[in-house]
Amino acid sequence: MSRLNLFAPDVRENPYPFYAELRRNSPVCQVEPNGMWVVTRYDDLLTAFKNTQIFSSAGMRVATEPPYLRRHNPLSGSMILADPPRHGALRGLANRAFTASAVSSLEQHMRSTAARLADDLVQRRVADFVTDFASRAQVSALAKLIGFDPSLEKHFERWTTDLVSVGTISPEDHARLDEVRRTIDEMEQYMLDLLASRRRRLENDLVSDLLRSRSNDDATTDQDLVALLFLLLVAGLETATSLMTHMVLILARRPAWLDRLRAEPALIPGFVEEVIRFEPPVHATMRLTLAETELGGVRLPAHSVVALLVGSGMRDETRFKDPDRFDPGRRDQANLAFGHGAHFCLGVFLARTQARVVLEELVRRCSRIELRVERLEWNAVLNTRCPVALPIEVIPTSRPAARERPSVQGSW
Template sequence: MSARYNLLSLEVKTNPYPIYAEMRREAPVCQVDPGGMWAVSRYADVMYVLKNPQLFSSRGFGVATNPPWLGGNPFSDSMITLDPPQHGRLRTLLSRALGAPAMARLEPRVRFFAEQAMSELPMGQPVDVMPIYSLRIAASVIGEMMGLDPELHSHLKRWADLITGGVTTVRPEEEDRKQLARDAVADLRRYFGELLDRRRSEPKEDMVSDLLRARVDGVALTQDELIAFMALLLVGGIETVVHLLAFSLMMLMDRPELMARLKADRSLIPAFIEEVLRYEPPAQTAPRLTTEEVELGGVRLPKGAPVLALLGSASHDDAYVPNGDRFDMDRPGPHNMPFGHGPHFCMGAQLARMEGRLALETFLNKVGRLERGPEPMTWHRTLVVRGPGSLPLVLHPA
């Protein structure tokens, strides 16, 4: 390797896996662009980082998403940026909101949103499936969970983008983009703050009212903690699921034989979704910050070093699964690496898998064949999430 790898380059976003394989072979812990962060690519090292929050603090997430020019970001204060023991208190409280009973209640609504999105997808002509299918489903589900006004669903992805990727990819001279991010933070704080006030005076049977009622050792969440959690759900639940749904369709487009198998036997859908998640993990990295000087993969990292645990690379490492660079829906699962590991293991994994399954079932009921559209697809470029920005396809009815 001569120059630093740039994880935001188009080459890496388009197909990071050959580069990850080279990193695992030649430079398993190395500094990358942007900003000289330390990328960790081998499965065993990624697991070590995730399992040892006392050495690799999740404050790294907060630092990356709250630069001084932003003046605060609720996402950067959310539980995903906290370490034990503070993190555990919030996690216990919030796990109810995403537990099995809540998911069972949500399932018919997820199916409804998937059917609604499919009914709006035109057949036989080019269509960008990102806004109408992937985003519509992911945003409607989160909006429904939080009890948000449906009118607002179209803003959710924009806010989620602006307070994460919109912050981490801004160059120093890009004043317009900085202002957009500051406006998004202000809008989101105002809207969520007003929603909390409304539910305080008039509680409903929804998640926000549940959160307002919740207590740990008699203590309620503060207004800032509540807004931070809502910002986290917005980002966690939309940015990732959007790409899971898109990658499922891309796989079917590239591999028509898989589409035929799934159409013939719908019970294979969960295994297919599981392998899409592993093969194309929407969350590619988990940012951390070293709390002291630490040695990893034979490299000495200074205290305060920003670290990126490459979940995308670990998920492809042969030390994790045999022939990790091959898509094989018959491999035994589940594969949890794409949802992280340790104290911050994704709280929405069950919901994400359900959305993937129901969206695909609905898609297969309506679509017989799909092909690439005439326009090239584009890539969404952020440090944490990878997936299509636009995905033009032509769908043909079943």
């Protein structure tokens, strides 16, 4: 029997029936590309997330810095590709400044940006939600929080696209490899210049807070800071854009929810949580086995590349009742969509806040959101699953709904 190819067009378009088949018959197995192993059941995913001594994140640096890249990739030095105890030191660096209070202070900025973009969307009526709204909203939030120059929006999008594609580039594709090397050069120089600028003049942003918090005996280096900035830009832009895009795609396919959320906006956070479960912004995450081990009754050889298919685990029938039904009323989210344990996502509060604010502004203005394409094109990146573009038409409300959130009783 041939192996499932995770990048086959029909799998990419709707992977969930294929995942269900794997959960039933081959919950831990090899797939294409490259015979990597996949883990598909919720409990097995949880086991792998917890066992960092066997399922190594650091081992996956080969995906961000393959030998044929012939250049150091600062993303390889980030905490997402580190194991304890190194991971703890790097995470502590980010925790000094990347706090819930910092994100909370951003909410008004996020709201004004979302309102402006939503007004523009309503005025234009037809747009690509990915490029015209989602990525612009997140770039604005990251620029404000971290200290990036928002005028470089198009560079950020290109940088992110290039960085996440490193592991999928053929060693023979010399032109593409040259492009990625130039991108890494640009990014690293921009981050170093930003650090130098903030040393000359501290401002109210994360970069300045990181520099303020460093003591004389601090072992962290400028390269550690650059690696963190690489991670925050790439992961922050990619995952939040995916979350917002899936949120709007679900609304387009289930128009009754727009009316419901407009009437009962206090239900919006629950809607966002179900989007996160139903279409996780991190669809898969990679590990490397440091020793032979057993998982799900299958022996995994040492040095095996393993994809933890979070998108499958969040549809596991043994963990969620009727998992393929979109149900914002679920009481137990049990969400692995932002990782677990040591690698629980640092930006989770930012992503949830951004999604909630965007949804609040959209439901006030839109009576319907309609797709303007028959078949979507999906990205070719394993860790996220998102349409490359989302052409939509917006049908505006006759007048904006009130901002107040009425008290809500009852259930979905």
